[in-house]
Amino acid sequence: MRRPAGIRWVENGSLLVFMVLTGWHIWGLEARLEWAAAAALVAGYLAADLVSGLVHWFSDTYFEERTPVIGRLLIQPFREHHRDPAGITRHGAAELTGNSALALLPVMLWGPPESGVLGVWILSFALSLMATNVIHRWAHAGEVNGVVRALQRARLILPPEHHARHHAGDHRSAYCITSGWCDWLLDRVLRRG
Numbered sequence: 001m002r003r004p005a006g007i008r009w010v011e012n013g014s015l016l017v018f019m020v021l022t023g024w025h026i027w028g029l030e031a032r033l034e035w036a037a038a039a040a041l042v043a044g045y046l047a048a049d050l051v052s053g054l055v056h057w058f059s060d061t062y063f064e065e066r067t068p069v070i071g072r073l074l075i076q077p078f079r080e081h082h083r084d085p086a087g088i089t090r091h092g093a094a095e096l097t098g099n100s101a102l103a104l105l106p107v108m109l110w111g112p113p114e115s116g117v118l119g120v121w122i123l124s125f126a127l128s129l130m131a132t133n134v135i136h137r138w139a140h141a142g143e144v145n146g147v148v149r150a151l152q153r154a155r156l157i158l159p160p161e162h163h164a165r166h167h168a169g170d171h172r173s174a175y176c177i178t179s180g181w182c183d184w185l186l187d188r189v190l191r192r193g
């Protein structure tokens, strides 16, 4: 069942604003770490894209949907997505981010918020991975709001044209689903395997 576009717009917009506000908070709290904090934010976002690609590649390549524990939690969502790429646009927030939240719990507990630059990196990495399936969903949505489209065009988040490469072929390239920035690296490294 398709939910009203207005509600989805509010969800998507809220998420985006939340991320901007998070960055603003970090900026304010760690004023003396400004440049280091900015670098940690970018590094966290970059690392999330790399991890999204590695987890996606692993899930597309190894094990089966019937494998105990990880089959249902990890393998099945990725395989299901190949059979029905548009299905992701019908997933609710919990379905989109629940698995990520579960996997990120140890990461969030790894460094306390007051651990300076490391804390900023952890927060950026975790929030970026939480946003990954939402960004992935936007790449499959026929219509997105203007802000999201602008971010896609600027290649700051996964552009639909870039991600289409994964679905167009044999699902053996363009695994990264946060920004797609790390695909130039993963496509070279993983193709050899």
Ligand SMILES: [Zn+2]
Binding pocket: 081, 085, 136, 140, 163, 167
């Ligand atoms: Zn996809």
Ligand SMILES: [Zn+2]
Binding pocket: 056, 060, 078, 082, 166, 171
């Ligand atoms: Zn895939």
